[in-house]
């Protein structure tokens with residue numbers, strides 16, 4: 173694009189309006205920087221111009237540095253140079269913000285002399301969410317402007333603030349309640365000129381005057397980070413940079429900030445976070461969508477009012493949809509209603525919604541025992557017991573009752589959706605919507621496309637996910653789809669290690685140290701061991717008799733130790749506690765099992781635990797891509813980031829594999845396969861990529 177198109181200038185009565193125009197979000201690309209610098213320099217030297225207003229065209233001010241340019245060699249002018257040039261202007265520069273002013277966008281605004289924002293604006297420095305930090309003076313100007321406490325809180329959380337809060341914090345000077353930010357900016361410029369107001373630089377603001385108080389806040393921030401963000405790189409760099417703001421001259425602070433910013437930019441964490449950001453946007457676009465506009469979904473039917481059905485209902489009600497639930501009898505219907513009410517009541521008690529909000533939400537909800545109540549719904553979701561025959565019966569009823577164009581979805585976690593689809597006369601309308609528990613909280617939604625599902629049904633499901641603010645991942649039909657299929661394999665790898673000598677507590681600890689929020693045995697205790705037990709029993713008949721099968725989990729389940737809900741599982745949960753304590757009896761059961769199968773326990777290092785666990789996850793992730801169950805490796809990554817607690821700073825299992833090198837992953841698998849060749853079979857995709865010296869990333873570009 174021509175530079176002149178990236179910044180559109182209009183000049184009237186001595187005030188020039190510079191409108192950045194780089195759709196869709198006015199990301200600050202190299203071209204934008206160049207065009208804005210040219211325009212600012214020209215305006216500063218033009219004696220006919222007395223004030224400069226910077227604004228954004230379209231929906232936003234500026235959404236920050238262009239994320240797609242992050243990995244590329246930086247071309248001049250740099251963003252810090254642009255910001256410094258703006259701040260050094262000899263005539264007033266005003267930022268007129270609307271939509272979003274994020275990251276570098278806000279840093280540009282901070283280097284302007286005055287700032288106003290329209291209603292609805294979102295301001296923030298979200299770089300930390302990309303493994304980065306503000307690198308164009310944000311860490312130096314913001315604390316001077318609003319003090320260390322508020323500045324650190326914004327930069328360490330990356331959260332957005334609205335105009336009202338921004339005004340009270342002192343980030344902006346004026347909150348425009350009605351009308352256009354640009355027009356208000358021009359008017360503000362005239363008012364400033366009429367009042368004889370000159371330039372006013374954020375670098376000269378006095379928010380750091382109370383040195384001792386600021387130092388105490390920085391010390392406290394370091395302490396909190398050491399505990400809460402020990403895995404992360406950039407938050408520590410942000411604190412260091414604010415320390416420089418406190419102890420150094422502005423220009424020296426800028427130099428320190430730049431060095432710290434570059435170290436973040438070059439860190440694997442930045443690459444991983446950026447990958448996650450772009451992958452999330454890629455998964456939200458189904459290949460079917462462009463050719464098949466979604467059907468409108470206003471009313472949703474849900475069959476089954478257990479915890480899953482209720483969670484889905486709450487999620488849909490929260491999205492403003494009407495929900496009709498069907499249960500098999502009055503007692504179950506009452507329980508379904510109670511489950512839904514309980515979730516809302518929990519939100520009221522946590523202060524997330526008001527009682528009035530709950531009452532009005534529940535007006536969009538009804539429960540019945542009559543399938544006829546579903547005759548007008550646009551989408552029906554079956555969330556009944558995980559049993560093929562029960563599900564088939566539900567689908568037969570839905571087929572008879574629902575209008576012909578309605579989408580019929582199943583929330584099965586494992587079952588064959590093609591088989592379910594065969595029970596209806598409109599298999600093209602059947603799809604899997606695999607929610608994760610608790611469904612109103614967990615962001616992931618696997619959208620499982622069956623053999624006969626048509627494009628419009630797929631795009632309707634993606635639109636529905638968007639309404640529910642879920643992260644959709646398209647999956648194909650197989651036992652467990654993407655997530656649970658891979659989970660079964662790495663959980664087996666963990667069980668093998670447990671039987672071979674590692675305690676479940678060591679395994680959990682090692683994986684938490686890697687960055688998982690919880691280890692697999694904590695997860696099992698939270699989810700409830702009975703669910704996995706039922707699945708194992710279901711699969712028992714088809715299990716390869718030569719495959720290794722660890723019976724320790726069954727031994728716990730036989731005792732009724734299902735985890736948190738029964739007060740004990742792998743851990744003990746005294747008096748309903750949610751943090752488990754290690755249980756010597758569990759260790760004794762494990763020892764007994766080792767003796768029974770004749771295993772002499774060996775010691776595992778934490779590093780080996782991580783290597784085996786991740787190798788199993790990556791290898792099955794590769795199989796899932798190879799089999800076409802996941803469209804690309806990035807779909808596996810998003811699944812694990814949003815459904816299985818994979819540490820975001822590592823980007824997902826496939827991204828992590830690329831980071832450590834696929835050759836190393838393959839070498840690990842080959843090493844492990846010496847003892848158990850049946851379990852450790854290298855994926856054909858992994859072997860192929862290693863042979864071509866390529867990474868999973870090379871397969872991500874096809875559709876994104």
Ligand code: COA
Nearest residue numbers: 196197199235236237238239240272274275276298299453
């Ligand atoms: N650089 C480049 N592209 C960006 C971008 C940026 N800073 N911010 C957003 N985009 C792109 C998205 O990738 C998406 O592109 P696509 O349509 O090709 O997938 C498009 O803009 C719309 O973004 P999306 O997130 O889908 O829209 P939204 O309205 O839900 O959210 C934002 C808009 C700006 C709030 C959100 O995209 C965001 O938080 N962006 C990152 C801001 C940031 O971190 N800035 C600091 C960068 S260092």
